[in-house]
Amino acid sequence: MPAWQILVAIVGLAAITVLTRGFFVIPEREVPIPAWLREALRYAPLAALVAVLLPEIAMTDDHLIATWRDARIYATATGVLVFCTTRHLLGTILAGTAVLLALRLGLGW
Amino acid sequence: MTGISLGIGAWGLVTGVAMVKAGLGVPLSIAMSLLVFAGSAQLAALPLIAHGAPLWVIWATALCVNLRFIIFSAGWRPYFAPLPRRQRLWITYFMADLNYVAFMRRFPKPAAMSDQLPFLWGGVAMNWTAWQAMSLVGIVLADVIPTRWGLGFAGSLALVGITGTLLVDRGTWIAAVVAACAAFAAFALPFHLNIVVAIAAAIAIGVLVDHFTPPATPAHSGSDA
Numbered sequence A: 001m002p003a004w005q006i007l008v009a010i011v012g013l014a015a016i017t018v019l020t021r022g023f024f025v026i027p028e029r030e031v032p033i034p035a036w037l038r039e040a041l042r043y044a045p046l047a048a049l050v051a052v053l054l055p056e057i058a059m060t061d062d063h064l065i066a067t068w069r070d071a072r073i074y075a076t077a078t079g080v081l082v083f084c085t086t087r088h089l090l091g092t093i094l095a096g097t098a099v100l101l102a103l104r105l106g107l108g109w
Numbered sequence B: 001m002t003g004i005s006l007g008i009g010a011w012g013l014v015t016g017v018a019m020v021k022a023g024l025g026v027p028l029s030i031a032m033s034l035l036v037f038a039g040s041a042q043l044a045a046l047p048l049i050a051h052g053a054p055l056w057v058i059w060a061t062a063l064c065v066n067l068r069f070i071i072f073s074a075g076w077r078p079y080f081a082p083l084p085r086r087q088r089l090w091i092t093y094f095m096a097d098l099n100y101v102a103f104m105r106r107f108p109k110p111a112a113m114s115d116q117l118p119f120l121w122g123g124v125a126m127n128w129t130a131w132q133a134m135s136l137v138g139i140v141l142a143d144v145i146p147t148r149w150g151l152g153f154a155g156s157l158a159l160v161g162i163t164g165t166l167l168v169d170r171g172t173w174i175a176a177v178v179a180a181c182a183a184f185a186a187f188a189l190p191f192h193l194n195i196v197v198a199i200a201a202a203i204a205i206g207v208l209v210d211h212f213t214p215p216a217t218p219a220h221s222g223s224d225a
Helices: A003-021 A035-058 A071-086 A089-107 B002-021 B025-036 B039-050 B055-065 B067-080 B085-094 B097-106 B116-141 B153-166 B170-185 B190-212
Strands: none
Touching: A003 B025, A003 B039, A003 B055, A003 B067, A003 B085, A035 A071, A035 B039, A035 B055, A035 B067, A035 B153, A035 B170, A035 B190, A071 A089, A071 B153, A089 B002, A089 B153, B002 B025, B002 B039, B002 B116, B002 B153, B025 B039, B025 B116, B039 B055, B039 B153, B055 B067, B055 B190, B067 B085, B067 B097, B085 B116, B097 B116, B153 B170, B170 B190
């Protein structure tokens, strides 16, 4: 992607930041929140995250991981385990990254 | 707020490294950090930018990741509606997740009061500074760290944690599983459209679960209800 296009993308993303954070704050008059929107909003962010995340974890070059010697599997498992036991975001990142680095640098996975 | 700043800083560091590793280069990474200032949206957009997805897919993805802010903004409104619009616009750029959590804990009653703005700006100053400073450190260090280490994966781990916080009941679990299946099944689609398919499928199944969850009364056999 050429640099100018990335810049356009970034400016658009900045607009999205302000528009979403201020969605109900910016208008002068009270805006009613429709019920269907409230329901859809419950699931949309979750689905977006899962859809972006899983292929990143479980795929290499557009194919599912075919080997057990992939550091990402163990890093993710560690992250999930730490998160489930502590509900701590920073700990999840640090523990998973530590496992990833150990396997990548130590075993070359 | 100090502990929170530490976490935000680590998150910013990861995002800083991830931006450069996605091929943005230092100037564009700095621009993204300062202008966008939304970690999860940035991290979600990066693989799409790296793969050259169309702009609308990038924006639609960021919009979906940011949808929670629309909910938050409905919560913010009673406190800041009396302010002039220009000031409201300015504030909204800074209103990150943790500011929302801290503010709502401090001011549970939805009414405007005089000490709210100083409280908000104090939290914003810490949050914004910690984030931007560490993001900048990440951008600078990214070229020192070999790509082979795969540190960009720290961003994915952060998303694992964020996903975990969103899995709160049966409906969200089912929606997540459906989104995962759809994302893989539709993976062959061009331009990461599998993400859009996954979102549509998850919303559909989630709303269905909401509407057809039987009430918590004793179950009766037969399905002719």
